[in-house]
Amino acid sequence: GFLQVASPVPQGPNKWHEQFPIAKGQRQSPIDIVTSNAKVDKALSDNPLKVSYSNNCCQSVTNTGASFQVVVDGAGTEISGGPLDSTYKLVQFHAHWGPLGGDEGSEHTVDGVTYPAELHLVHWNQKYKDVGEAVDKPDGLAVIGVFFSRGKEHAGFKPISDLFAKVPRKADKVDISFNYDPACLLPARRDYWTYLGSLTTPPLFESVTWIVMKDPVEVSAEQLAALRNLLWETPSGEGQMCNNYRPPQPLQGRLVRST
Ligand SMILES: NS(=O)(=O)c1ccc2c(c1)[C@H]1CCC[C@H]1[C@@H](c1ccccc1Cl)N2
Numbered sequence: 001g002f003l004q005v006a007s008p009v010p011q012g013p014n015k016w017h018e019q020f021p022i023a024k025g026q027r028q029s030p031i032d033i034v035t036s037n038a039k040v041d042k043a044l045s046d047n048p049l050k051v052s053y054s055n056n057c058c059q060s061v062t063n064t065g066a067s068f069q070v071v072v073d074g075a076g077t078e079i080s081g082g083p084l085d086s087t088y089k090l091v092q093f094h095a096h097w098g099p100l101g102g103d104e105g106s107e108h109t110v111d112g113v114t115y116p117a118e119l120h121l122v123h124w125n126q127k128y129k130d131v132g133e134a135v136d137k138p139d140g141l142a143v144i145g146v147f148f149s150r151g152k153e154h155a156g157f158k159p160i161s162d163l164f165a166k167v168p169r170k171a172d173k174v175d176i177s178f179n180y181d182p183a184c185l186l187p188a189r190r191d192y193w194t195y196l197g198s199l200t201t202p203p204l205f206e207s208v209t210w211i212v213m214k215d216p217v218e219v220s221a222e223q224l225a226a227l228r229n230l231l232w233e234t235p236s237g238e239g240q241m242c243n244n245y246r247p248p249q250p251l252q253g254r255l256v257r258s259t
Pocket residue numbers: 120122131135141143198199200201202203204208
């Protein structure tokens with residue numbers, strides 16, 4: 001057969017299906033949220049999404065080679081209600097973004113509109129023994145997506161965005177020595193869209209209940225630029241980490257519900 005050349009640089013999203021056939025699955029993420037097709041579901045407001053994070057849960061910031069990742073000690077950081085049938089615990093948060101100064105970079109889009117970045121707060125279902133067991137189960141994960149728009153500085157994001165310069169390379173890690181409550185990254189208005197989807201990077205497991213907040217939070221141009229203090233491998237060597245987002249995938253007839 002053909003010589004299989006091991007590609008040193010990960011293949012882009014349009015090649016993932018070669019190694020991960022589920023990339024062409026029935027509940028892939030992200031999606032374009034067509035607001036006029038979203039169905040208001042009273043049940044979501046009757047049982048409001050409950051977010052209770054503790055303010056000393058964040059342990060460290062790591063450069064994963066694909067994003068920054070704030071690792072969280074899940075103790076006491078739980079969400080429940082809304083579309084969720086059980087309690088889910090926060091395990092980490094990270095983001096996806098575009099090129100410097102551009103307006104693309106979010107993974108979900110709203111009526112075709114992109115945002116410069118999108119934050120993902122990842123939670124796992126407490127019915128499983130750990131995130132490793134939950135990661136490939138249909139109800140295993142719940143990810144809250146928060147759009148970042150360019151505007152005034154986000155005081156709550158600053159302690160995190162200031163750390164990116166300390167973790168320029170893959171596997172670099174810095175401890176978070178201060179108290180930090182990730183709930184400060186959520187918009188004031190808690191309205192959201194929700195649908196059943198997947199991880200947006202390989203292994204693309206179809207295990208995520210997505211909760212995408214309707215309102216973006218504003219961060220400054222400097223805070224968006226700080227994301228590029230993170231470096232990664234490119235075909236021409238080490239470069240600024242950017243465009244680490246998957247484009248929207250086919251809805252495959254799924255229903256998007258709305259508060
Ligand atoms: N952009 S996202 O939020 O949809 C997303 C995409 C990929 C992965 C994650 C989150 C996290 C969340 C749980 C598993 C973990 C990771 C993974 C998967 C399998 C095995 C180990 C690990 Cl670390 N992969």
